[in-house]
Amino acid sequence: MLGWVALLWALEALDAATGALNTYGLSPRDVGELRDVLPMSFLHHGFDHVASNTVPLLVLGFLAALSGIRRFAGVVLVVVLVSGLGVWLTAPDHSNTAGASGVVFGLFGYLLVRGFVDRSALDVVTGLVVAAVYGSILWGVLPANAAVSWQGHLFGLAGGVLAAFLFRRRTYPTGPARLTP
Secondary structure (H helix, E strand, C coil): CHHHHHHHHHHHHHHHHHCCCHHHCECCCCHHHHHHCCHHHHCCCCHHHHHHHHHHHHHHHHHHHCCCHHHHHHHHHHHHHHHHHHHHHHCCCCCCECCCHHHHHHHHHHHHHHHHHHCCHHHHHHHHHHHHHHHHHHHHHCCCCCCCCHHHHHHHHHHHHHHHHHCCCCCCCCCCCCCCC
């Protein structure tokens, strides 16, 4: 997670110095912009934008990655795709969306429901602690500020919940094996 956050800061520093990455934010409903669904989660509109995502991304990403790096990578991919496609479909015309906020909301949603989906008491407790600490971010899914992509937040959250179901731990019935004729 430290490496990922360092990459976000390095990309913003490069963009601040050159302006070369500004074109990779996501603009809605233009088929050519679909190529930006993935990179938009790594780019930001300024250093305060990166800073606002840094701590929650570190904390929530670390907690989500504890269930295994392959599972974590799958979860993040689902979140990025659902968040990006949701923004692409619903953001206002002529807007440009970028940032890891969708990933933050996705990891939040994933951690909230993972314990219930996996039937893991430890993960339920983790989800409750995450809800207590970060629950106020849920206000970010409401269209309260035109300068903030509530669409990215909402679809990121939905992507995290979806990922909890897609990457749930498979449990098998216990007890004696039964042979059928």
